[in-house]
Amino acid sequence: MGLFGKKNKNKEKGVPFWRRNKQQAEKETVLEPEEQIAETADAEAEEDIAAAALNDLAAQEQDEIEKARLAAQEVVEESEQHQAAIALARQAALEAAGILKNEEKAEPEEETEPEEETEPEEETEPEEETEPEAEEPEEVEPVEEPEQEAETESETEPAETVEPESEEAAEPEAELTEKSDPEEAEPEKKKGFFAKIRDGLRKTKDAMVSRMQQVLGGFTKIDDDLFDELEETMITSDLGPETSVQICETLRKRVKERGVKDPQEIMGMIQEIIGEMLGEDQTLEYPTQPTIVMVIGVNGAGKTTTIGKLCHQLKGEGKKVLVAAADTFRAAAIDQLEVWTQRAGVDIVKHAEGSDPASVVYDAIDAAKARGCDVLICDTAGRLHNKKNLMQELAKINRIIETKAEGCHREILLVLDATTGQNAVNQARLFQEVADISGIVLTKLDGTAKGGIIVSIRNELGIPVKLIGVGEKIDDLQPFHAQDFVRALFEPTEESL
Numbered sequence: 001m002g003l004f005g006k007k008n009k010n011k012e013k014g015v016p017f018w019r020r021n022k023q024q025a026e027k028e029t030v031l032e033p034e035e036q037i038a039e040t041a042d043a044e045a046e047e048d049i050a051a052a053a054l055n056d057l058a059a060q061e062q063d064e065i066e067k068a069r070l071a072a073q074e075v076v077e078e079s080e081q082h083q084a085a086i087a088l089a090r091q092a093a094l095e096a097a098g099i100l101k102n103e104e105k106a107e108p109e110e111e112t113e114p115e116e117e118t119e120p121e122e123e124t125e126p127e128e129e130t131e132p133e134a135e136e137p138e139e140v141e142p143v144e145e146p147e148q149e150a151e152t153e154s155e156t157e158p159a160e161t162v163e164p165e166s167e168e169a170a171e172p173e174a175e176l177t178e179k180s181d182p183e184e185a186e187p188e189k190k191k192g193f194f195a196k197i198r199d200g201l202r203k204t205k206d207a208m209v210s211r212m213q214q215v216l217g218g219f220t221k222i223d224d225d226l227f228d229e230l231e232e233t234m235i236t237s238d239l240g241p242e243t244s245v246q247i248c249e250t251l252r253k254r255v256k257e258r259g260v261k262d263p264q265e266i267m268g269m270i271q272e273i274i275g276e277m278l279g280e281d282q283t284l285e286y287p288t289q290p291t292i293v294m295v296i297g298v299n300g301a302g303k304t305t306t307i308g309k310l311c312h313q314l315k316g317e318g319k320k321v322l323v324a325a326a327d328t329f330r331a332a333a334i335d336q337l338e339v340w341t342q343r344a345g346v347d348i349v350k351h352a353e354g355s356d357p358a359s360v361v362y363d364a365i366d367a368a369k370a371r372g373c374d375v376l377i378c379d380t381a382g383r384l385h386n387k388k389n390l391m392q393e394l395a396k397i398n399r400i401i402e403t404k405a406e407g408c409h410r411e412i413l414l415v416l417d418a419t420t421g422q423n424a425v426n427q428a429r430l431f432q433e434v435a436d437i438s439g440i441v442l443t444k445l446d447g448t449a450k451g452g453i454i455v456s457i458r459n460e461l462g463i464p465v466k467l468i469g470v471g472e473k474i475d476d477l478q479p480f481h482a483q484d485f486v487r488a489l490f491e492p493t494e495e496s497l
Contacts, residue, residue: 196478198488200470204451205489208237212270216263222255226263230270237449238421240456247273271490274455278482282439282464286319288409290368290376292401296394296435297415298427299382302443302469304333306415307377308340309477310467315344319374324364325350326357326397329381337379343474347371357381358397365404391434398435413466415441416457421450428461439466442480446470454485 211233219226227248234244250273251266260266285291293310297303307323314321323341325348327333334350341348349364361378368376378401380394401410414437416424424442431437445451445468454465465480 196470196476197468197481197484200446200468201451201485201488203447203449204237204445207449208234208239208452209267209489211237213267216266219263222261222263222266226266227252230266234452237452238456239452240422240425240460243277243456243459246459247277267490271486274489275483275486277455277459278485279458279464281479281481282466283479284411284439284466285409286375288407290322290365290373290405291409291411292365292368292376292378292405293411293413294378294380294397294401294435295413295415295441296380296431296437297382298417299330301382301415301417303327303379303382303415304337304340306413306441306443306467306469306477307337307379308344309469309474310377311341311344311346312474313477314375315346320372321346321375321377322364322368322371322373323348324361324376324378326360326364327379327381328353328355328357328360333379333381347373357393358400361397361400362404365401391431395434411438412436413439413441414463415443416453418442418445418450418453419448421448421453422456424453425456425460428457428463432461432463437463439464441465441467441469441477443469446476451489454480 212230215226215229215233218229230251231244231248234247235241239247247270251269254260254269254273255266260269284293295303295307304327311321311323321344323337323346325334325337327337328351331353334353338348338350349360349367351360351363357380364376364378367373378397380397381390398412412435414428414431414435416427418424420427428437428440440457440463442451442454442465454468457463458465467477468480470476470478
């Protein structure tokens with residue numbers, strides 16, 4: 001091809017360096033933007049995804065906030081509606097009350113005229129119309145205080161009671177029953193003596209007599225086993241071992257003498273024997289002026305309460321009573337006794353706390369004589385039967401009464417707590433060694449099943465029971481009657497029939 005042809009080949013194959021650089025630069029400039037575009041596109045896509053996610057979260061939060069706001073708004077609206085409803089109800093009630101007042105003020109004027117003639121049925125019609133509004137009759141009734149209006153209502157009551165559906169007719173009847181309640185309650189307060197004894201001995205009856213009846217009901221014939229079980233039942237019922245043995249021995253003799261075969265006949269014989277053991281009644285007597293009553297006993301037996309009730313009883317009998325506060329040992333004992341004397345309306349002689357009890361009794365005897373008192377009741381400090389110094393002090397007071405009030409009738413009452421059972425019998429035995437006890441006051445008899453100690457005290461110590469406490473009321477201190485006591489224990493009640 002020659003030289004020319006070689007040159008052309010070289011020219012085609014070869015490219016000048018400046019052009020080659022230019023073309024290479026153009027290729028690089030074309031490739032670089034494409035890579036950058038791809039990278040930016042990916043970044044923008046990631047940013048769009050993140051932005052979309054944030055927008056979704058923001059939208060969700062906005063929705064939750066909106067829901068909470070709407071719920072709060074609903075609660076507020078409901079409370080406002082509730083308050084508005086209450087206000088409307090109050091206003092309606094006030095308006096209704098005002099209408100009722102106006103109608104009822106006008107009703108007596110209209111009713112007074114036809115009442116003298118006849119009682120037409122038209123009078124009952126307005127009453128029936130007011131029945132729907134009879135929800136608040138109690139607020140209107142106190143306003144009607146005039147006597148004329150009350151007379152018109154009382155005159156129309158017979159006509160209203162004919163209608164069983166009328167509510168207004170029932171209201172005056174309810175008022176009458178409420179007014180009559182105090183009158184009906186008086187007989188309950190004035191419950192008879194035997195009824196109080198019977199109620200007070202209910203627990204003793206259940207524990208002693210009912211158990212003996214159960215023992216007798218378990219036998220078809222009278223034998224030694226029956227007497228043994230009866231004796232055991234009596235001992236556990238606080239009749240005491242000695243008294244129980246005596247009752248059973250006497251019972252054996254009488255069963256044999258009378259030829260009794262039926263165990264059910266034994267209960268009447270037990271009642272007979274206990275009545276004989278209790279003997280005749282010995283009540284408090286006040287033959288001289290003054291009669292001195294000294295009250296003794298252990299702590300907590302109920303001496304102060306007994307004195308207060310006895311003062312109330314004597315005051316009701318018209319006797320002039322004076323009380324000596326000789327319990328200077330126990331804190332606030334004088335104040336407590338003073339409350340009882342004020343309640344009963346009697347006078348009291350007292351010294352400072354901690355003073356000599358014998359000096360209080362000494363001054364009280366002089367005061368009772370000077371004032372012409374019928375009865376002087378001496379309170380003493382509660383003392384345990386095993387404390388020799390306190391028992392000696394009691395003997396000192398007793399000697400002062402003997403010398404200072406010579407010729408005056410004296411009663412020394414030992415107050416015993418019936419709930420202590422046979423321990424009360426032991427107390428009575430020890431106090432009897434120090435003072436000449438003339439009678440027993442058995443308190444809290446209504447709260448115990450150990451009333452059988454009355455029989456053992458009388459049988460073993462020979463001391464009569466003169467007063468019994470059968471309740472907490474001021475008139476629940478009652479004189480003791482043996483036959484009423486036995487009847488209350490053994491006679492069947494309406495509940496047992």
